[in-house]
Amino acid sequence: MRRTKPIPKKLLRVKRSKSGLGLFADDTIAPGMYIEYTGTLISTKKANTMHGARYLFEINKVWTINGSSRNNLARYINHSCTPNCESVLDGTHVYIKTLQELHQSEELVYDYGEEYFEEFIQPNGCNCAKCFQRK
Numbered sequence: 001m002r003r004t005k006p007i008p009k010k011l012l013r014v015k016r017s018k019s020g021l022g023l024f025a026d027d028t029i030a031p032g033m034y035i036e037y038t039g040t041l042i043s044t045k046k047a048n049t050m051h052g053a054r055y056l057f058e059i060n061k062v063w064t065i066n067g068s069s070r071n072n073l074a075r076y077i078n079h080s081c082t083p084n085c086e087s088v089l090d091g092t093h094v095y096i097k098t099l100q101e102l103h104q105s106e107e108l109v110y111d112y113g114e115e116y117f118e119e120f121i122q123p124n125g126c127n128c129a130k131c132f133q134r135k
């Protein structure tokens with residue numbers, strides 16, 4: 001994470017997307033830039049009892065980030081099966097990093113992972129661009 005830079009907030013905009021709100025590029029964003037998924041560190045054990053809670057990012061079996069604060073812009077980033085960002089773990093910090101150059105009005109998306117997908121996304125059907133085409 002050392003040679004990369006945070007995405008300036010003025011380059012990001014929360015807008016309506018196919019799956020509720022999403023986070024979009026408001027200008028060109030270089031590959032390798034990141035936004036931190038911020039929030040309160042809670043135990044994964046506690047997180048597993050918070051049924052219906054959204055914006056929980058499980059770091060490992062011990063720690064989970066409760067990212068429900070509105071200051072956590074990264075919480076608006078939706079899942080996609082063809083992501084243009086990836087989540088990177090650094091200790092108990094989580095960064096969502098761009099995998100390619102993003103252009104104005106492009107939605108930031110990353111792969112939420114198999115476990116989350118099977119539990120929360122698959123039952124309602126995935127709304128990402130790839131899955132949406134197939135419907």
Ligand SMILES: [Zn+2]
Nearest residue numbers: 081126128131
């Ligand atoms: Zn999908």
